[in-house]
Amino acid sequence: MVDTQSELVRTFTIDTELSHSQLMAFPKFIREHMTFGALPGLKMSGLEAYASSGGHYMEFKSGPQRKSYECSVRVYLERPIKVELRSSMGRDQEFEKQLENVLLMVVQFFEEEARKSTLYVAFMPGSPKTAQLRQRTSGVRNIFMGNMISLFLLSILIGIAVFSIMSALGFGLYAPIVMIALMLTLVLSAGKISSLGTPWKITKNSREVVIVQHQVPEGALQFYVGEYRDKIRAAKQSLFTMFASYSGEIKSETVAQEFVKAGIPADKSDFLVRRVDVYGIVERVARKFDLSVPTIVISHDPRPNAAATGFTKQLATMIVTMGLLVQLDDEEIELVMGHELSHLRSGDPVVLFSLVVAEYFARVYVLFVYVTPLMQIPGLLIVYFIGVFWGIFFFGKFLETRADLEAALILQKPKVMAESLKKIGFRRLVLEERFLEPGGSRLGEWLRMDPHPPLYFRIQRLESLDLVNPPKHPFLSSVRAVTSGFVNSRRVP
Known part of the structure; x- marks a missing residue:
């Protein structure tokens, strides 16, 4: 047990997407998946899990590897995860920061493992479609999701092909004009291309995404989905009707009851329900950046990502993946949106377009003309x-x-x-x-x-x-x- 007589030197929290029942397996995950059953890069001993009237928690002794400092750590298995550090040796702020980073990383690995046994169902009230997170994503959309640079580098490759073909046909003089026209068309269409095949468009009237997470027995997700496919479909339809007609909070217990009604064994502790006001988040951030709200589309990609594409602020499209909505809280999503809107406000797509065009003209009219023997x-x-x-x-x-x-x-x-x-x-x-x-x-x-x-x-x-x-x-x-x-x-x- 942690010595509660020692001074409380630090408290911090870690937000998590895990349900209550999943959090109960966190101590077991550390014992089985971490080297020697300990947190990486730290001294650690005496890991034990406890249940009390105050909740479930785990405790252990820890300290930096190359110092004599030691403290007692209590981790409350709740949402958000609360961590308390107690020590009779005072504070070691460098170690405290290291412990916070290590615990955050271990929680992320645990969440990644937990997703293998989690059924995700998402709704957008106002859209008749529901979705489960995809394991794969479109290769075309990948070009637009990372950064506009990927698009511009693609245009360089297209330029090489255009120049080679037109030169072979005797029209090499016009190749740069055709190249710039193709590049400009591609860049101006970036927003529309990136949203192809994405059925969910966030608007002022259809502004929310509802995410339901359901933990299934470990390693049994594929069997579970196959065994209860029709019943899951019925539960999804029932939940969609419920969320579409009610804008308030719907608790995990209510969701579990709908699964039971559909003939699926379920417990409320295995569910987590979250409503994300995507439009509201982007609108708040856009206002602070003095921008209008761009077109917002939701990709069912499970990877956490977002991208702002489009040549101008008026043609901008914000792509937000379902993985980002699952793994980050609202405040963190807000900062990611701020990063993307900064690109639009500063005209980064125009800057990159100008840079690529300048390189192309320098290569065609200087390098290939005056340095041909060298090439x-x-x-x-x-x-x-x-x-x-x-x-x-x-x-x-x-x-x-x-x-x-x-x-x-x-x-x-x-x-x-x-x-x-x-x-x-x-x-x-x-x-x-x-x-x-x-x-x-x-x-x-x-x-x-x-x-x-x-x-x-x-x-x-x-x-x-x-x-x-x-x-x-x-x-x-x-x-x-x-x-x-x-x-x-x-x-x-």
């Missing part, structure tokens, strides 16, 4: 294109970092923005960027063909942001920060 060296053209692609991606890092900064400053919530990034990218943070194991060169993470800076860099910058003395020029500040981060990434502490 005939085997492999040099490939090296050139790799360099151009990497340069455009690196420029994209300036824009992404500025979007993080503007969202945090305008919405005044840098730490919430950092938390959303941790949840969205927890797997990359832990497995690729060694976020929980600082030290070593990080140059490889900066050299990736990715318009986003490494997540560890974005998170550290947001967590250290001073709202009292904010940067005066977000873009210039971001350019300096990214350049410094890249240069210093070679250093090994």
Whole structure:
């Protein structure tokens, strides 16, 4: 048992998508899935789970690996997860932050495991269709979901093909004009293309998405869906009618009763119900960015993501995945929307379009005309294109970092923005960027063909942001920060 006589030195909470019954399995998950049954990167001992009149919780002793400091940790298995730290040795703020990050990452891995045994049913009151989260997503939509840079790089490849074909036909002189026309058409149509096949369009009158999570026996999701397919369909129809006719809170107990009526064994502790006012969130953020509300569509993609596509503010489309609505709370979704609206407010699609057009004209009218003999060296053209692609991606890092900064400053919530990034990218943070194991060169993470800076860099910058003395020029500040981060990434502490 935790020594309750020790001083309470820190309390924090972790939001979770897990239901009450799923949370009960958290201690077991740590014992079975963590190395030596302990949290990674920390000293840990005496993990025990308890039930009392005050609720269910687990307790253990913990401390940093290279220090003598030790504290008692109590984790309440409730929503949100509440964590209490007690110690007779006072505070160790560095360890407290490390423990908070480690617990957040472990919760994310646990949620990922729990999703394998969770049936997700979503409704949009006003739309006759219901949805289950897809395990795959459209390859076409993937081009638009990551960043507009993907679209522009696709246009470069199209330009190469157009130039080659028209030159072979004797119309090489007109190739740049055709290329720019094709690129402009593709970019102007980005919003419409990205929303193809997406049946849910969020409007002022159809503004909510309702998500019902139902935990099934571990490892039995496919059997469960197959065994109760028709009954699940009947329960979904009944729930849709209920949510469409009532805008208030509908409790898990009521949802469980509808499943039982349909002939499906169910308990209220296995359900979680959430209503997300997507239009309201985007509208609030757009107002703070002095923008009109863009077209909003919901993708049934289970991955947490959002993207703002479109060449102008008037042609903009905001794509929000169901995975984002499931895994983030409303406040975190708000910050992600702020990041995307920052791209629109600053005209990033226009900037990138101009950059790609400038590169194309420089290549066609300068490189191919005045440096033709040099381009005939085997492999040099490939090296050139790799360099151009990497340069455009690196420029994209300036824009992404500025979007993080503007969202945090305008919405005044840098730490919430950092938390959303941790949840969205927890797997990359832990497995690729060694976020929980600082030290070593990080140059490889900066050299990736990715318009986003490494997540560890974005998170550290947001967590250290001073709202009292904010940067005066977000873009210039971001350019300096990214350049410094890249240069210093070679250093090994």
